[in-house]
């Protein structure tokens with residue numbers, strides 16, 4: 435009887451884990467950097483999901499202290515309906531420019547992502563997050579117009595029902611003599 439009880443509780447906990455990983459509340463990657471403060475959680479209006487995104491990027495060629503990605507904006511809307519969008523951002527750094535929307539094919543929503551990250555160097559310029567790419571539920575991969583420092587890490591878990599919000603870790607401006615990196619990491623929130 436003891437063995438039976440143990441195996442039932444094991445099966446129950448495995449099932450619970452499977453449900454949790456398929457429909458987690460947030461998704462993140464393991465290769466983000468650590469500096470800065472987390473911005474506010476921002477979410478799409480009720481019933482809307484992230485159909486695309488836009489990045490604020492400082493071009494590395496334009497400066498000796500590059501920061502690459504400074505902000506991420508989600509383009510929220512109703513899947514399958516075009517024309518009416520809501521833009522949301524969390525904390526955003528002061529450098530760079532918004533580079534234009536990247537949208538899933540009609541009916542698609544953002545589900546998972548990779549971060550390209552330039553890790554800290556002792557003597558060279560650091561930039562932390564240099565680019566991002568997402569997978570849409572319609573199958574295509576959308577890559578931002580970011581920079582080329584560092585490498586992409588492992589893909590995040592998937593929001594089965596789509597991404598609906600975000601929170602970003604951004605390093606405050608360190609001034610002329612400090613090596614700025616601006617955006618260091620991001621967490622996305624999943625639709626229930």
Ligand SMILES: [Ca+2]
Nearest residue numbers: 499500560614
């Ligand atoms: Ca820098």
Ligand SMILES: [Ca+2]
Nearest residue numbers: 501503563617
């Ligand atoms: Ca950055």
Ligand SMILES: [Ca+2]
Nearest residue numbers: 609610612614
């Ligand atoms: Ca600086």
